[in-house]
Amino acid sequence: MRLVDTDDEAAFRATLRQWLRDNLPAGVPHSWDTEQRRAWSRRLHTAGYAGITWPREHGGRGLSPSYQAVYAEESALAGAPDHVNVIGIGMVGPTLIRLGSPEQQQAFLPRILSGEVIFSQGFSEPDAGSDLASVRTLARRHPDGWVLDGEKVWSSYAHLADYCLLLARTDEAPTRHRGLTCFLLDMRAPGVQVRPLRQMSGDTDFNQILLDSVVVPADAVLGEVGAGWRVAMTTLAHERGTFGITLTSRLAAELGRLVETVRAVGASDCPIVRREIAQLHIEVQALRYTGYRALTALERTGTPGPESSVLKLRWSLANQRLATLAVRVLDGRPGTDDWYGYWRRQLLRSRTNTIEGGTSEILRGIVAERVLGLPRSH
Amino acid sequence: MNFASTAVQDELAEAALHYLTDRYPPARVAEFAEHGAHDVDAWPELVRQGWLDGDLGLVELALLAQANGTALHPVAWWSTMGAALPAYRAAGLEPPGTVSYGDGSSSCRARHDGATWRLDGHLRQVVDAGYAVELVVAATDGYGPALFTVRTDDPGVTLSAHDGLDPLRRSATVQLAGATGRLLLTGPAADAARVAGQRRAVVLACAEAVGVGQRALAMAIEHAQARVQFDRPIGSFQAVAHRLADSYADLELARSLVYRAAVAVADAEADGASGPTESVDDALACAEVSCPAAAVAACESAVQVFGGIGVTWEFPLHWWYRRALWLQSFHRARTDALATVADALLADSVTHRTTDR
Ligand SMILES: Cc1cc2nc3c(=O)[nH]c(=O)nc-3n(C[C@H](O)[C@H](O)[C@H](O)COP(=O)(O)OP(=O)(O)OC[C@H]3O[C@@H](n4cnc5c(N)ncnc54)[C@H](O)[C@@H]3O)c2cc1C
Numbered sequence: 245m246r247l248v249d250t251d252d253e254a255a256f257r258a259t260l261r262q263w264l265r266d267n268l269p270a271g272v273p274h275s276w277d278t279e280q281r282r283a284w285s286r287r288l289h290t291a292g293y294a295g296i297t298w299p300r301e302h303g304g305r306g307l308s309p310s311y312q313a314v315y316a317e318e319s320a321l322a323g324a325p326d327h328v329n330v331i332g333i334g335m336v337g338p339t340l341i342r343l344g345s346p347e348q349q350q351a352f353l354p355r356i357l358s359g360e361v362i363f364s365q366g367f368s369e370p371d372a373g374s375d376l377a378s379v380r381t382l383a384r385r386h387p388d389g390w391v392l393d394g395e396k397v398w399s400s401y402a403h404l405a406d407y408c409l410l411l412a413r414t415d416e417a418p419t420r421h422r423g424l425t426c427f428l429l430d431m432r433a434p435g436v437q438v439r440p441l442r443q444m445s446g447d448t449d450f451n452q453i454l455l456d457s458v459v460v461p462a463d464a465v466l467g468e469v470g471a472g473w474r475v476a477m478t479t480l481a482h483e484r485g486t487f488g489i490t491l492t493s494r495l496a497a498e499l500g501r502l503v504e505t506v507r508a509v510g511a512s513d514c515p516i517v518r519r520e521i522a523q524l525h526i527e528v529q530a531l532r533y534t535g536y537r538a539l540t541a542l543e544r545t546g547t548p549g550p551e552s553s554v555l556k557l558r559w560s561l562a563n564q565r566l567a568t569l570a571v572r573v574l575d576g577r578p579g580t581d582d583w584y585g586y587w588r589r590q591l592l593r594s595r596t597n598t599i600e601g602g603t604s605e606i607l608r609g610i611v612a613e614r615v616l617g618l619p620r621s622h
Numbered sequence: 623m624n625f626a627s628t629a630v631q632d633e634l635a636e637a638a639l640h641y642l643t644d645r646y647p648p649a650r651v652a653e654f655a656e657h658g659a660h661d662v663d664a665w666p667e668l669v670r671q672g673w674l675d676g677d678l679g680l681v682e683l684a685l686l687a688q689a690n691g692t693a694l695h696p697v698a699w700w701s702t703m704g705a706a707l708p709a710y711r712a713a714g715l716e717p718p719g720t721v722s723y724g725d726g727s728s729s730c731r732a733r734h735d736g737a738t739w740r741l742d743g744h745l746r747q748v749v750d751a752g753y754a755v756e757l758v759v760a761a762t763d764g765y766g767p768a769l770f771t772v773r774t775d776d777p778g779v780t781l782s783a784h785d786g787l788d789p790l791r792r793s794a795t796v797q798l799a800g801a802t803g804r805l806l807l808t809g810p811a812a813d814a815a816r817v818a819g820q821r822r823a824v825v826l827a828c829a830e831a832v833g834v835g836q837r838a839l840a841m842a843i844e845h846a847q848a849r850v851q852f853d854r855p856i857g858s859f860q861a862v863a864h865r866l867a868d869s870y871a872d873l874e875l876a877r878s879l880v881y882r883a884a885v886a887v888a889d890a891e892a893d894g895a896s897g898p899t900e901s902v903d904d905a906l907a908c909a910e911v912s913c914p915a916a917a918v919a920a921c922e923s924a925v926q927v928f929g930g931i932g933v934t935w936e937f938p939l940h941w942w943y944r945r946a947l948w949l950q951s952f953h954r955a956r957t958d959a960l961a962t963v964a965d966a967l968l969a970d971s972v973t974h975r976t977t978d979r
Contacts, residue, residue, distance in 0.1 A: 245681055245885050246624050253623070310623030503967055512968045522963035526908045530875035533882045536625035543623060551878070554871035605860070611870055612863035616843050619858040 249314070256307075257314050263291060264322040272323035274586045278404060281328040285359030294333060295357045302341055302353045308543050313489040313535070320493035331401060332356040332363035336409050338482045343467045343475055348428065352407075364405035366396040366429070366453055367476055373398075374606050376411070377420040377473065381455060383412040383427065389462035390414075390427070392435075396453040398600075402438050403451050405431050411476050414469055424472035428464045435459070445592035480602075488538060488555030492531040495563055498590075499528055502570050505583055511573050520569050527562045531555060550615045557607045560597035567591040625881070627685065635685040641671065642693035648938040651790075654696040655941045658789040660753050661696045665720060673699065676711065680822065680888040684829035684880060691833025691917075694941055696790050698722065698750035700830060704823030705816075706758040709769045712815040713806040719755040721771075723819060724748040724796055730761035732770060732803055739763075739803035741772060744795060747955075751781050751794035759803065760816055769812045770803035778802065788948040790941065821887045824906050824953070828880040828913035831949045835873045835920035838942050842866055842924035849929075862927055869923045872916035876909070883909040904966060907959040914950035921946045 249257060267287055276284070288294045296312045298304020305311070327333050337356045340349055355361040372378040381394025392412055402408060408429045415423030431438065435458035440448040467475040503521065511517050534551050541549030570587040598604045612618040627635070645664070654661060668674065673686060683703060690699060698720040705723035710716060724745030732739050741761050748757060754774050760767045772779055778801030783794040807815055843866060846857030856862050886905035921943035925932040932939055953959065 245627065245881060247882065247885050247889060250624075308623070313623065506968065518964035518968065519960055521967055522960040523911075525963055525967055526879070526911050527875075529882070529904070529908045530879050530912060533625060533878035534875055536623060537878055537881070539623050540626035544626070549626070551874040554874050558871055558875065605864070608864040608867040609860065611867035612857070616863075616866055616870060618843065618846055618863045618866065619855045621858045621860050621863060622854070 253310060253314055256311055257318060260293070260315060260318050261322075263293075264318060264324060267291070268322055268324055274583070276325040278328065281325050282359060284325055285328045288327060289358045294327060294359070295337065298337065298353075298357070299341065302337075302349060303357050309539055310543060313493075313539055316490040317493040317496075320490070320497040323497065327359065328404075329356060329359050329362045331365050331409075332361065334487060335365065335479045335482045336363045336407075339409070339475060339479045340466070342478055345463070347463065348466065352428070361406045362401060362404050364399050364402040364408045364431075364451075365479065366399050366402070366408045366410040368398045369395060370397055374603055376476065377424070379411050379413055379424065381410070381412040383414045383425060383460075386459055388459055389464065390460050392427070392429070392455045392458040392460060394455050396455070398441070398450050399438075399453050400450045400600075402431070402453050403440050403448070407431060408453065409466065409479065411472050414472075421473045422470055424476070425469050426466040426472040426475040427460055428466055429458070429460060430464075433458050433460065443593065443596065445589050447589075447593065488531075488552060488559065489535045491556065491559045491563075492528065492535050495559060495566065496528050496532065498563070498566055499524055501583065502566060502573075505570055505587070506573055509573060509577050517569070517573060520565070524562060524566055524569070527558065531559055531562070553607065553611050553615055556601060557604055557611070560594075560604065563597050564594045567594045627681070627881075631682060631685055634682055635689060638671075638673075638686050638689040639692060642689055642695055646693050646695065651694045651696060651941060652938045655694075655789050658792060659696070660698060660750075660790070662720075662753065664697050668697065668699065674703070674717075680825060680884045680891075681881065683822070684825055684884040687826040687829035688833035688836070691830035691835075691945070692837045694790060694834070694837070694945060698753040700823070700826055701750040701754065704826050705819035708818040708822060709758045709806050709812075709815040710771075712811060712818075713769075715806070717756065720750070720753050721756045721758060722748050722751050722754040723758045723760075723823075724751070725760050725816075726798070727760040727762060727767040727816075730759060730798060732761040732763040732768060735800075739770060739805055741770060741778070741798045741801045741803045744797050746795055747793045748781075748796050749791060749793050751796055752783050752792065757796065758806065758819075759798070760812070761803070763808065766809070767812055767816065768808040769806040769815060771806060772798065772801045772803050776801050786948065787951075788941075788944040791945065791948055818891060821890075821902070821906060824910060824956075825880065825884050825887055827949055827952060828876075828883065828909040831913040831917040831946060832873060832877045832880055834942050834946050834949070835869070835876070835917035838917075838921040838924040838939065838946075839866065839869050839873065841939060842869075842920075842927040845928055856927070865923050866927065869916075869920040872912075872919055876913040876916040879905070879909045879912050900966070903962060907957075907962040910953045910957070910959040911963070914946060914953055917946035918943075918950055 292305060293315060295304035296307050296315055297309055300306040333356060337353060340352055352361060367376055369379050369381060371380060381392060383390045383392050408431055410427045410429045411424055412427060413423055414425040435456040437454040439452040441450055441452055442448050506512055506517060535555060538548040538552035567587060567590040571591045574584050574587060609621060613620060701722040702717060702720050706721045707717060726743050726745045730741055730743030732741050741759060756771045756773050759770050759772055761770055778799045780797040781794040783792050786792055846862055847855055849856050883905040886902045890902045924939055931937050
């Protein structure tokens with residue numbers, strides 16, 4: 245066990261840190277608009293910081309996940325934004341690498357890396373959230389391939405997306421997990437309609453997708469027909485994989501911001517604030533080193549250890565507490581800090597953290613059944 | 623990236639656990655606890671198994687401490703390996719058996735009496751003093767704290783044991799009236815050994831806490847799989863399952879923090895005085911807050927999951943619960959770790975660092 249980078253990791257970190265210093269705009273903004281993020285993604289790609297863990301033959305650097313973790317930490321520390329194509333790079337790309345045909349890999353992977361093609365993920369439906377196997381969007385055979393009808397919901401970035409990784413039912417099979425198929429849907433195909441949904445934070449970055457007799461070609465099927473559940477689980481495994489380190493790194497940077505805010509408004513002496521900040525710091529460190537343990541297991545065995553299952557569960561709660569504390573520190577002192585708007589939005593935005601990517605209840609169920617070996621709940 | 627125990631370390635931990643669970647089934651642990659006794663015969667076996675080997679790193683010791691917590695090992699290993707041992711080793715000596723440490727730096731004086739040292743004063747809260755052959759005593763020798771050893775059977779030494787929450791880990795007040803002292807270390811060497819001892823004691827106690835919580839969780843899981851109510855195993859009720867999942871999360875997070883603390887302390891010791899004390903202090907404080915709390919919470923959840931059985935004297939779970947509570951009060955009595963963390967974070971001169979690399 246070691247607490248410091250290997251020599252190679254340290255060199256990578258130093259180069260990256262310098263690159264971020266040279267390339268991030270002076271006075272990094274609190275939030276980035278889409279055009280700024282697209283431009284940032286192009287820069288990352290040119291510099292070789294997109295697809296760090298992707299294999300070389302697919303345009304990546306072929307580095308181990310620990311380099312991705314270094315990237316996550318340094319870019320969070322520097323205040324850099326997400327890649328505009330988070331879903332494409334983090335989830336759809338790795339799934340295509342595992343399960344896509346050579347033609348699909350060629351058609352999509354380079355353009356995902358460059359940020360040219362933006363992906364969204366269309367799994368959830370009005371009646372299929374936690375219970376994803378109950379998707380009803382129907383895909384029927386058609387002379388040109390398939391025709392899709394149905395409705396998707398909560399699809400992040402669908403309003404920007406060129407393609408959507410979509411889960412649909414191809415067979416009314418008696419067992420729900422079979423008979424599902426994944427499609428690479430062209431969002432500009434006739435019959436696709438995207439309607440933005442507004443969150444309580446005011447953001448409109450998730451959407452409803454309506455599918456009305458949308459024809460998709462046969463080669464848009466990702467993986468095998470009827471094996472969509474496995475494809476979707478591969479994607480979600482990537483969502484829950486090294487992503488933990490990204491979340492924790494951001495949380496650490498956020499705590500740094502909160503500390504500055506607390507000092508700026510002169511709340512450093514308040515005993516309650518002191519205790520809560522200390523607790524949050526401890527939580528951040530715990531998540532961080534648990535992330536390293538999971539990452540080490542991933543590097544040694546190819547799968548993250550069971551401890552990785554707690555990362556998103558606890559990160560979401562800590563992130564919510566942090567934003568709540570920030571607003572409490574600032575409320576009653578509005579105008580004293582130009583971060584007020586930022587924190588108010590974070591507070592409202594952070595409520596999604598315990599819902600998106602698997603609700604806390606679902607995650608606890610996964611820990612109970614798969615890690616602790618408790619009997620299935622009914 | 624390399625932040626997980628190695629195969630060799632895992633083997634060590636498994637072997638320890640195997641030995642302990644074999645030798646100390648819960649009924650036997652309860653037996654010792656009932657009589658407030660330790661298994662004093664076990665020490666030679668531990669020596670044989672290498673539990674006192676000088677080449678064990680702090681991570682390895684932490685793994686053994688975890689196993690001790692899991693089994694509620696009724697011997698004075700922690701009091702020996704924690705605060706006391708670094709003093710012996712720094713003086714080029716080995717402890718003569720089980721030993722403990724008493725901090726008398728402000729309450730004990732050492733004076734020359736011809737060729738020998740005499741110690742006077744009292745030591746509070748000396749853990750497992752009743753099982754110690756010798757005590758390491760920090761006493762003021764006229765210049766500053768120096769470290770001595772005294773034999774517990776010396777006529778100048780009187781122990782009065784306290785009843786506490788955990789009968790397997792009792793403390794004593796020790797009166798020294800002209801006790802014969804053997805000088806171990808003075809000056810900076812004594813200071814360094816005291817700091818090293820304190821840090822190691824904290825790391826090992828935190829690791830032990832994780833083991834205690836893990837055992838409570840394991841008992842609860844086993845029960846939740848077997849106990850049927852309303853025609854179903856109670857573990858299939860989410861209110862039960864989610865509670866245990868939360869305990870698991872607490873314990874894994876705490877485990878990460880104690881590994882980090884072990885590595886940080888070991889690195890600092892290897893670097894000598896130039897080691898990064900700031901991150902060591904942070905690592906220790908984080909572990910001190912999270913590990914005993916996770917253990918207490920896991921025990922409390924386990925009691926709840928066991929229902930009526932869980933609150934009976936006969937059912938051994940409460941011995942683990944007592945240890946968890948003892949560990950928590952031990953840390954609270956020592957320092958206010960949350961204040962340490964808050965001071966470091968909010969001090970105006972220090973900016974929060976998200977990485978201590
Ligand atoms: C910001 C955001 C972005 C998202 N982005 C995407 C995206 O890009 N693509 C996509 O496909 N989806 C996306 N989602 C959808 C997300 O995956 C779902 O919202 C989530 O899985 C929960 O489903 P649901 O909203 O239908 O809630 P439900 O499943 O109806 O759950 C409602 C409540 O019931 C609880 N519950 C449900 N089942 C159980 C159970 N078995 N045991 C205990 N409690 C239970 C839940 O925990 C929750 O508290 C996003 C969601 C959010 C909030």
